Amino acid sequence: MGKPTGFIDYQRQTRPERDPVERTKDWNDYTLRLEDEELQQQGARCMDCGVPTCHTGTMINGMTSGCPVHHLIPEWNDLVYQGQWKAALEREHKMNNFPEFTGMACPAPCEGACVLGISEPPVAIRSIELEIIEKGFKEGWVKAAPPSNRTGKKVAVVGSGPAGLAAAAQLNKAGHHVTVFEKxxxxxxxxxxxxPEMKLPYAIVERRVNLLREEEIEFKTNTEIGKDYSMEALQADHDAVVLCGGAAKHRDLEVEGRNLQGIHFAMDFLHSNTKSLLDSNHQDGKYLSAEGKDVIVIGGGDTGTDCLATSIRHGCKSLTQFDIYPKKGDEREPDNPWPQWPVIHRVEYGHKEAAAVLGEDPRAYTVMTKRFIGDDNGHIKAVETINVETKIDENGKKVRNEIPGTEKEWPAQLVLLAIGFSGPETNFLEKTNIETDERSNVKAEYGKYKTSVEGVFAAGDMRRGQSLIVWAINEGREAARECDRYLMGHTSLP
Incomplete structure (x- = not known):
């Protein structure tokens, strides 16, 4: 700990944001960077607690507390304060292969578990994390490091999200020939x-992927396992397989009018937007446009917020986000103590943009969709809702009671369903002997990652269900360790 009074001397400061109106005119990163001196002051706020909880990565009351990749947070905070950026980068990379991804897109459960956060604003861990890796790239410290020796073993990694990339990176370090398959x-x-691009620019992802290519990892895109390449052939051609696909089976909303045109899953909206943007800067028109439309986003999570920000950039007419829960308070409730993830009211980047452009926060609380109303052409024109009160019954189950007299119709020509995922797509799993659990996730014990099929491992959302990017990286790294142990009889991977 470099400065015992750091948390007294300096106020919390996170990455500044660009003007919310101006940034909606482009697809560039909506954040700005902090100067070195500002970051050193933020590092000084970390007290190197005797029993730090920022790095624990545990589940408390169904929510993540602390960092699942067990980042050496107090160590690199202190190194940043001392100006030892390269040493901080080494400590950062020790536990996390991709700090630029988590620095930009993780909700930072580390900050929710920061000891300083009991009574003061927590240390700006995520902002410090991102600046360390960005300085590393800028200074040329981040370089490809292919292994000096190869084992001769071949491993297939299915899926190139954070779990798949982490597993591939670790297995490659162990000397195996790794091929990543992406549909x-x-x-x-x-x-x-x-x-979306403004939240995690593709150039950031591509920069890291190119580095992994330099380290001799092979990537095969447009290759769907079970369709373009059978699971049987994959196993025959490789010594081991690690399944790291996402939990891509959408949760649907089965209400009257669901079959109307203009109702889409949020991820289809986001996917088509980004692909068209990267392919042609939207010139090909191959995306779901919100331009000039009354847009309803159903779901109050991060994906819903990304839909808000995307719709604003398209130039929507109006924008409303339905949240079935009541508005949360600005402080923790008594039943949500530290170091649990703080369940509080948050104003994210998409909310700020909607308020700045359209004049108000787009969220409507305690709202439940009753039915979709169509026009004479079979297209959505309105959404009928009612307000609800959510209670927990004697069996611990959520019960939602409708409140009479709160019925309402909302104009809508585009409805986006952002209510999460129920598990992985099962098309190819159904053609294998791989066991799944009651939620359709691949059955594999946490920490072991072995499936019911010899030589096949599973990690990330495909194994645990929809979760955080840090859990995906954690599981990808650990699954690589167990896969290496299976192939070699021992392992030196963490």
Missing amino acids: SDRVGGLLTYGI
Whole structure:
């Protein structure tokens, strides 16, 4: 700990944001960077706690507390304060292969578990994390490091999201020949097509992927396992397989009028937007446009917020986000103590942009969709809702009671369903002997990652269900360790 009074001397400062109106006119990163001196002051706020909880990565009350990749946070905070950026980068990379991804797209459960956060604003861990890796790239410290020796073993990694990339990177370090299979045309999985360009620019993903290519990892895009390449052939051609596909089976909303045109899953909206943007700067017109439309986003999570920000950039007419829960308070409730993830009201980048451009926060709380109303051409024209009160019954289940007299119709020509995912797509799994659990996830014990089929491992959302980017990286790294142990009888991977 370099400065015992750091948390007293300096106020929390995170990455500044560009003007919310101006940034909606382009697809560039909506954040700006902090100067070195500002970052050193933020590092000084970390007290190197005797029992730090920022790096624990545990589940408390169904929510993540601390960092699942067990980042050496107090160490690199102190190194940044001392100006030892290269040493900080080495400590950062020790536990996380891709700090630029987590620095830009992780909700930062580390900050929710920061000890300083009990009584003061927590350390700006995520901002520091991102600046360390960005300085590393800028200074040329981040270089390809292919292994000096090869084992002769071949491993197939299915899926190129954060779990797949982490597994591939670790297995390659161990000396195995690694091939990553991706069904889309670009590498990155949901990093590329699930997170909008202004939140995680594709250039950031591509920069890291190119580095992995230099380290001799092979990537095969437009290759869907079970369709373009059978699982049997994949196993025959490789000594081991690691399944790292996403939890891509959408949760649907089965209400009257669901079959109307103009109702889409949020991820289809985001995917088509990013692909068209990267392919042609939207000149090909191959995306779902919100221009001039009344847009309803159903779902109050991060994906819904990304839909808000995307719709604003398209030039929507109006924008409303339905949240079935009541508005949260600005402070923790008594049943949500530290170090649990703080369940509080947050104003994210998409909310700020909608308020700045359209005049108000787009969220409507305690709203449940009753039915979709169509026009004479079979296209959505309105959404009928009612307000609800959510309670927990004696069995611990959520019960939603409708509130009479709160019925309302909302004009809508585009409705986006952002209510999460129920598990991985099962098309190719159904053609194999790989066991799944009651939620359709691949059955594999956490920490072991072995499936019911010899030589096949599973990690990330395909194994645990929809989760955070840091859990995906954690599981990808650990699955690589167990795969290496299976192939060699021992392992030196962490």
